Amino acid sequence: MIIVWGSHDDPPAARILELLRGRGIDVVHLDDSVLDGLRYDVTLGSGPGGWLEVDGREIRLDAIDGIYLRPGPQRAPTARAAAASLLAVASSLDAVVINRPVAGRSNLAKPYQLAAISGAGFAVPPTIVTTDPAAARAFLARHGRIVYKSISGVRSIVATLDATGAERLSGVSTGPVQLQRWIDGIDVRVHVVGPRWFATAIESGAADYRYAAEGGHEVKIVATDIDGEIGRRLVDLAASMGLLVAGIDLRLTPDDEWYCFEVNPSPGFTFYEDATGQPIAAAIADLLESATR
Amino acid sequence: MIAVVGSRHDTVATSIVEALPGAALCSADDLTRPGWVWPVASSERARWVVDGATVPDADISGVLVRRTYVYPEELVTTHRDDREYLAAEATAFLIFVLSRTGATVINAVADGALGDDAIRPERWMRVAGEMGVKVSPLRLRPGQRLRRPASTATVEVVGRESFGGAAPRLRKAATQLAGALELTYAACVFDGRGVLVSVSTMKPPGAGATAALGRLLGMRRDR
Numbered sequence: 288m289i290i291v292w293g294s295h296d297d298p299p300a301a302r303i304l305e306l307l308r309g310r311g312i313d314v315v316h317l318d319d320s321v322l323d324g325l326r327y328d329v330t331l332g333s334g335p336g337g338w339l340e341v342d343g344r345e346i347r348l349d350a351i352d353g354i355y356l357r358p359g360p361q362r363a364p365t366a367r368a369a370a371a372s373l374l375a376v377a378s379s380l381d382a383v384v385i386n387r388p389v390a391g392r393s394n395l396a397k398p399y400q401l402a403a404i405s406g407a408g409f410a411v412p413p414t415i416v417t418t419d420p421a422a423a424r425a426f427l428a429r430h431g432r433i434v435y436k437s438i439s440g441v442r443s444i445v446a447t448l449d450a451t452g453a454e455r456l457s458g459v460s461t462g463p464v465q466l467q468r469w470i471d472g473i474d475v476r477v478h479v480v481g482p483r484w485f486a487t488a489i490e491s492g493a494a495d496y497r498y499a500a501e502g503g504h505e506v507k508i509v510a511t512d513i514d515g516e517i518g519r520r521l522v523d524l525a526a527s528m529g530l531l532v533a534g535i536d537l538r539l540t541p542d543d544e545w546y547c548f549e550v551n552p553s554p555g556f557t558f559y560e561d562a563t564g565q566p567i568a569a570a571i572a573d574l575l576e577s578a579t580r
Numbered sequence: 581m582i583a584v585v586g587s588r589h590d591t592v593a594t595s596i597v598e599a600l601p602g603a604a605l606c607s608a609d610d611l612t613r614p615g616w617v618w619p620v621a622s623s624e625r626a627r628w629v630v631d632g633a634t635v636p637d638a639d640i641s642g643v644l645v646r647r648t649y650v651y652p653e654e655l656v657t658t659h660r661d662d663r664e665y666l667a668a669e670a671t672a673f674l675i676f677v678l679s680r681t682g683a684t685v686i687n688a689v690a691d692g693a694l695g696d697d698a699i700r701p702e703r704w705m706r707v708a709g710e711m712g713v714k715v716s717p718l719r720l721r722p723g724q725r726l727r728r729p730a731s732t733a734t735v736e737v738v739g740r741e742s743f744g745g746a747a748p749r750l751r752k753a754a755t756q757l758a759g760a761l762e763l764t765y766a767a768c769v770f771d772g773r774g775v776l777v778s779v780s781t782m783k784p785p786g787a788g789a790t791a792a793l794g795r796l797l798g799m800r801r802d803r
Contacts, residue, residue: 325722331702332717333709365722372720379702389703392692396672399679399692402620413622416673422617422624439672441665460614461658462666463673 288350289575290341292317292373293357298557299568300357306572312579315341317373319359323366327373335376348376353383353578355571357553383531383578385571390529391552395440398465400550407524409547412467423456423466432469434494445495472540475511477518478556479525479533480570486513487559508562517545525550532571581639582797583630583683585674586646587654592784593646599787600794604631606643608654611670618677626680642684642797644765646782648695650674682802686764686793687781696782699761704779707760713753714775729771736785737766738792750774765793 289307293300295318307314321341329337329348338347354377361367374388393400398416405411415426416438427433427448437443447469448455458464474489474496488511493499499506524547525533534554538546556567582603586593597603606628615634617627626637650670652663671694679689690698701718708715716729733746735754742751754768757779767783770776785793 328719328721330717330719331705332715333706335702337720369722375700375702375720378700379706389691396675396692398618398620398676399672399689402676402680405621411621414620415622415624416616416618416676418612418614418616418629419627420614426622426624437669438676439668441668462612462669463616 288313288315288346289353289355289579290315290317290346290351291355291357292319293355294319294359297357297359299555300355302557302560302568303355303571303575306568307575310572310576312576315344315346317341319361319366322361322369323363325366325369327369329372329376331375331379334381335379339373348380351380351382353385353575354380355385355575356388383575385531385574386533386552387529393528394550394552397436397438397549401548403528404524404547404550407527408520409524410544411548412470412546414465414467416463416465418460418463420457420460423459423464424453426466427453427456430468434467434469436465436467438463438465444498447494470538470540470546472538472546475513475537475539476554476559477513477521477535477537478554478559478565478567479522479530479535480567481531481574482522483570484513484518484521485559485565485567485570486511486518487563487565508559510563510565528552531574581630581635582642582644582794583628583635583640584644584646585678586644587651589654590646596644596646596785596790596793599790600797602641602798603644603794604633606630608650608670609657611650611673612655612658612666616673616677618673618680620680626677628677637681637683640681640683641800642686643678643681644686644793644797645678645694647674648693648697648782682800684764684797684799684801686796687766688762688764690762696780699763699766699779699781701778704757704761708757708776708779711753711757711760713757714773716771716775716777729777731772732777733770733772733774734783735768735770736783736789737763737768738785738789739764739796741792743786743788743792746770747774764796765789 291304327339361370432449436445476487478485489496490507491499493502493504534551536548560567583606584593584597585606588607597605610629613629615629617624628635650667652667655663705715734744735746735751736743737758742755758766767780769778
């Protein structure tokens with residue numbers, strides 16, 4: 288049996304749920320909205336045991352073959368306690384879990400993850416995290432155009448800065464800011480699903496294509512091929528982080544050099560699938576279904 | 581220099597600073613002061629801000645981590661509306677710095693987390709179980725309250741040394757478990773039957789453990 292944990296209006300969770308149901312797999316939807324009031328009794332020890340109740344159905348933990356996780360934030364204390372308990376279970380359950388909570392943690396400290404990506408042999412943009420305005424200005428002067436973005440898992444809009452905006456760097460003195468050299472090229476999002484990968488090219492005039500429309504920019508999203516060697520290295524990178532599924536952000540420069548920026552452990556893949564028809568959800572469903580055999 | 585990363589309101593952190601020669605507190609205030617520089621794939625020299633002063637990473641021999649998060653309430657000089665965001669950023673920054681420094685870090689970042697977040701029950705229970713250490717199960721259900729056993733024995737582990745009045749077999753088990761969990765400092769609590777109840781990195785170290793920590797923190801990892 289498979290559990291899909293996420294909000295009913297979360298497109299990736301809804302897509303996976305629909306696919307698994309369509310295949311006739313025993314699947315239960317754990318909606319975020321039922322966490323406040325969820326009945327469960329689980330025990331952590333050398334392995335988890337116990338049960339939880341979803342839609343009036345008591346589910347023993349040892350009957351769970353796989354979990355697809357897209358939990359949203361919780362405000363109510365009882366819902367938070369339930370979420371924390373279930374995440375602890377998902378961390379140690381003998382099942383296919385996409386993805387284990389601990390595997391996604393590196394994305395909550397982006398420069399920490401960037402160093403791991405660099406350590407895996409991928410080119411990453413020269414980066415500093417600083418509270419020192421003089422160091423920030425020197426970095427800008429050296430690179431001419433830089434990107435600034437958040438460090439934590441809090442979503443931020445990537446923005447660029449050139450010499451005309453140097454004075455704004457005085458603001459870094461109040462808290463750490465991540466600055467990166469601007470890398471020219473085409474964005475490529477690669478979704479890794481187990482041993483498979485799906486590459487999508489994104490062309491846009493915006494620094495952050497996710498918000499291109501708000502800046503009046505067009506976005507062109509197309510399925511693309513990447514060299515098998517790069518694909519295999521990305522599969523290895525995701526695996527090294529313990530991720531069965533990942534959305535990896537890269538840029539291909541005009542000199543055919545690959546830069547890797549980030550590994551997203553909970554990718555909103557439907558945005559790319561809807562634009563290209565790439566069967567990403569089906570590949571994820573395959574992984575989950577394989578756990579039920 | 582030894583940097584103790586913790587809150588100004590953490591009396592354990594401030595007492596360790598007083599106990600260890602050359603130690604200073606790196607507080608949440610320091611994380612929002614000018615001076616920090618930490619590179620990836622760039623040539624800048626790494627710098628800290630400790631107790632208000634800028635310090636090259638090369639001058640820091642050891643770092644004792646006394647926090648799991650930076651909390652919004654600590655950032656009193658930051659506008660109230662920005663505290664939650666900045667606290668998340670500062671926590672992420674600390675994880676990055678502590679994973680990159682050449683100093684000895686106790687305890688090191690694990691799985692992208694600090695402090696007790698790096699040693700969650702589902703992790704230490706599984707490892708302890710695999711090692712044959714008897715573990716008290718942790719039951720989770722709505723409204724559940726944790727009850728502390730009537731009698732306990734605590735073993736503090738610092739590197740390969742152990743401290744506390746527990747039986748030798750418990751000290752040995754705690755030392756082996758800390759090693760398996762890659763913890764340089766850990767406090768393992770056993771109940772009256774010798775069953776492991778908790779593992780923490782945030783308990784106040786005793787005098788013997790503090791002195792042992794000082795010895796380890798005086799030596800840089802990369803030298």
